[in-house]
Amino acid sequence: MNRALTLAKNGMGRTSPNPMVGCVIADSSQNIIGEGWHKKYGGPHAEIEAINNAHENNHDVRGSTVYVTLEPCSHYGKTPPCAKRLAAEGVSRVIIGMRDPNQLVNGQGIKILEDAGIQVEFADDDIMSQCKLLNKGFIFVHKYHRPFVSLKAAMSLDGRMCLDNNSSKWITGIEARTEAHVMRSENDAVLVGVNTILNDDPELTVRYIEGVNPLRVILDSNLKTPPDAKVISSDNKCLIITSENADSEKEKILIDKGARVARAAVNHNNHIDIKSALEYLASQGVLTLMVEGGPGVISSFLSNKLADYVKFFIAPRILGEGKGISLNMNFADVNSAFMLSGVKSRLCGNDVIIEGRLSCSPDL
Ligand SMILES: NC(=O)c1ccc[n+]([C@@H]2O[C@H](COP(=O)([O-])OP(=O)(O)OC[C@H]3O[C@@H](n4cnc5c(N)ncnc54)[C@H](OP(=O)(O)O)[C@@H]3O)[C@@H](O)[C@H]2O)c1
Ligand SMILES: [Zn+2]
Numbered sequence: 001m002n003r004a005l006t007l008a009k010n011g012m013g014r015t016s017p018n019p020m021v022g023c024v025i026a027d028s029s030q031n032i033i034g035e036g037w038h039k040k041y042g043g044p045h046a047e048i049e050a051i052n053n054a055h056e057n058n059h060d061v062r063g064s065t066v067y068v069t070l071e072p073c074s075h076y077g078k079t080p081p082c083a084k085r086l087a088a089e090g091v092s093r094v095i096i097g098m099r100d101p102n103q104l105v106n107g108q109g110i111k112i113l114e115d116a117g118i119q120v121e122f123a124d125d126d127i128m129s130q131c132k133l134l135n136k137g138f139i140f141v142h143k144y145h146r147p148f149v150s151l152k153a154a155m156s157l158d159g160r161m162c163l164d165n166n167s168s169k170w171i172t173g174i175e176a177r178t179e180a181h182v183m184r185s186e187n188d189a190v191l192v193g194v195n196t197i198l199n200d201d202p203e204l205t206v207r208y209i210e211g212v213n214p215l216r217v218i219l220d221s222n223l224k225t226p227p228d229a230k231v232i233s234s235d236n237k238c239l240i241i242t243s244e245n246a247d248s249e250k251e252k253i254l255i256d257k258g259a260r261v262a263r264a265a266v267n268h269n270n271h272i273d274i275k276s277a278l279e280y281l282a283s284q285g286v287l288t289l290m291v292e293g294g295p296g297v298i299s300s301f302l303s304n305k306l307a308d309y310v311k312f313f314i315a316p317r318i319l320g321e322g323k324g325i326s327l328n329m330n331f332a333d334v335n336s337a338f339m340l341s342g343v344k345s346r347l348c349g350n351d352v353i354i355e356g357r358l359s360c361s362p363d364l
Pocket of ligand 1: 193219271274292
């Protein structure tokens with residue numbers, strides 16, 4: 001199962017809206033005779049890749065044990081159901097990392113296997129939680145109809161993301177910025193508020209490492225994004241979420257420049273309603289979302305309790321007044337304030353990374 005998990009991760013950034021899945025086939029002596037993973041959306045599933053790999057090496061999979069990180073599928077999607085293929089191949093045992101939360105499958109794959117006389121077992125709790133963590137976005141979209149949201153912020157020792165005059169380049173060092181590019185490559189989309197575009201003109205792409213560029217999303221109620229902003233490029237991966245009332249002339253200019261524009265509901269402050277924006281992103285196949293700022297947008301995700309994970313980069317500086325990450329948030333007592341669980345911390349250059357799961361995040 002550990003090998004299957006490692007294989008699954010090879011699909012990072014390429015499988016959404018499908019999950020990442022890995023599969024290992026072992027013979028009766030527990031020798032690996034086939035392995036595979038779901039390489040990209042629309043491509044063969046991990047089980048089929050592993051069966052093909054075994055056949056290519058002249059191995060017979062009859063009587064074998066199949067280790068797969070997610071319940072084999074039972075429905076005709078882009079490809080025929082894997083559970084039926086496993087039954088037709090005559091495998092004896094299937095060990096599953098986690099049940100498929102997709103209502104089209106959810107137990108149906110297991111039923112097909114058991115009806116064919118195949119012994120089905122679940123992996124142990126530790127493996128199961130690793131499988132769930134790997135596909136947290138897939139689980140969230142099926143369970144909660146929104147992506148799994150990770151907040152990334154660079155801040156000073158006094159919790160400030162920028163100075164009063166909005167300047168923030170660069171609070172943290174180059175090592176921290178490289179980590180941020182890794183995080184971008186691990187998420188389907190990265191989101192900022194329009195002020196960050198106006199003040200910093202970021203590209204929001206993956207450049208310091210090898211990796212897939214995420215969809216770049218801007219919350220911009222009045223279409224203030226400049227048509228020549230760097231974030232818009234010809235790759236059709238910049239999405240501006242605006243309000244129903246935004247000017248359609250501006251929309252046309254932005255679309256001509258290569259941006260996609262979507263309309264969403266606004267909240268009582270006339271800002272984009274975060275929940276509506278997240279539901280829209282889920283409908284577009286975004287399973288995991290990284291929110292990069294600035295303070296206004298990060299604060300909105302926190303105060304709406306629509307954030308699941310934080311990764312904060314804390315620089316050894318004191319910035320004084322300026323903007324913090326939890327604007328307009330107040331708690332009656334310390335116990336009701338947000339906590340992190342599963343906290344990890346480490347030094348990154350001269351900065352400290354603290355990350356963990358937010359207490360307001362629902363179960364996987
Ligand atoms: N340290 C860091 O990690 C970091 C990261 C990013 C940015 N920054 C700094 O942050 C500064 C900008 O911060 P900021 O707080 O002014 O702006 P921001 O968070 O980048 O953008 C805020 C703007 O986004 C729009 N928006 C739409 N829907 C929203 C919603 N639900 N909640 C909040 N905003 C929404 C609003 O403008 P409309 O009403 O016009 O839509 C709002 O004024 C930048 O200058 C940059 O230097 C720092
Ligand atoms: Zn399948």
